[in-house]
Amino acid sequence: MHEGVSFRIFRWVVVTFLAVFTLVPFYVMVTSSLKPLGDVQGDFHWWPTHATVRPFVDIWSTVPLAHYFANSLIVCVLSTIFSVIVAIFAAYAVSRYRFRGRNVFTGTVLSTQMFPGILFLLPLFLIFVNIDKGLGFTALYQTRLGLIITYLTFSLPFSIWMLASYLEGIPRDLDESARVDGANAMGALFRVVLPAARPGVIAVAVYAFMTSWGEILFASQMTNDSTKTLSIGLQNYATAINVYWNQVMAASLVVSVPVVVGFLLLQRYLVTGLTSGAVK
């Protein structure tokens, strides 16, 4: 396609502006994480007076970061696994069967996605507290189990929707030929359909993991000191009387690595998943 001069200039302006806007916070994060404390307390320095890795050592003792990290990993990995499994079954049913209540199901599930989180937080808080009171021990309120159940449902609507659209794109002949060969519905799903739907499944898993890794609203009320996840744990640095900004930046960098690396590795799948899922 022929691009005129005006288009090239426009492209240059847009790309430059967005690159600066996008990258400045990353620049601040990386350089500040290598600064000695003095550099982040006075006037801002573009460059560390001398580079040090001390912040990366100190973050583990200033707050129990490793503990929060473990909590986040447990909660996010488990909720992602269960969310993907539940979504696969639901999406397969929605894309391959015409059953009564199918439209009600997809409509209801999708519409919960648009509701404000605060609408669910207050009742869930109350329900969890009262279920625990009925049981006589703490099962859901401020526990990892309560968080896992909540998070796995959060990513469910979008996952089902995306996966169902993805499965629609996989020819039915595939299932049918497997059925002819003697496989039942489950066999067809696991042996034929799922392998073909791998990019969609991966995209959904990445989405579910990122959603729960970054969740703040529920974590702020539904965790305590021993179940706290990173999203709330990181705030502990900021509320300290003397904010060690170099450590805050180092910690932010460390907690971002798992998701950013995962995202970059799977970016291709995510875009294909979205292309066939969201855009129809």
Place this chain on the structure above:
Amino acid sequence: MVPYLMVLPAILLELLVHIIPMLVGIWMSFVELTQFYISNWASAPWAGLGNYKIALDVHSPIGSDLLHSFAITIVYTVIVVGVSWTLGMSAALVLQNSFRGRGVLRTMFLVPYSLPIYAGVITWSFMFQRDNGLVNHILVNDLHLMGSPSFWLIGNKAFASMAVVAIWRSWPFAFLMLTAGMQSIPGDMYDAAAVDGAGIWRQARHITMAMLRPVNVVLVLMLFLWTFNDFNTPFVLFGPTAPKSADIISIHIYSNSFVNWNFGLGSAMSVLLLLFLLVVTGIWLLATRRGSRRA
């Protein structure tokens, strides 16, 4: 039988975490659910429309604060969605044709979206610090645009800071959706238009924008709902209570509910918020459907 068994786990979870809590939330908005009754909900006294009357009485401090919060949420949403969409669209357009470095730029633009929300927003809150932040350093020391450093996270400037952070966070999503949408536009359409003598700007307007209409309907709605319900940006920037200029609706209901432990009133506000979102979404879907039927 098979399909019902397959959707059963999803239904149970949706019931437990979404549907039942929503019904409980509606019930809560009609009872006097203060801290004495939170672990003893059965004995909470019925309040009728009492909570709604308090929330909607614009002459009382609670009602007028809610109205104020609602108004700034609308301004916030219009600005953040408008700018995010414009940036996402511009980036998707200029990266539509392949050139050297396109892949790198694409990946780079998506990174803010992949970063955990709190990590990105905490970095911005460091940049916005008065005495040791980058923003004041640039404005005062490097560019000399301002005589003295200002407070970006308290007072009236907090609103602008919050909007910038939210745009930084959400424009990559617009970019991602629009890029994905452009990939499904057949290349022949552009070739045909080029043969007819249409330049790149006309092609962008008449082919790309027209073909992206269905994507845009979904994208704008999603951006609207996320921004209107945004809790994370103000919470990480300001903590559980936001400055008045940045006290958007989710954090407003949150701080009202958990500072005073009045869940009944908080639920009434949440239900009002839900009703508003339902009405706006309904109008949007109707309007866009009618538009596409005409087209």
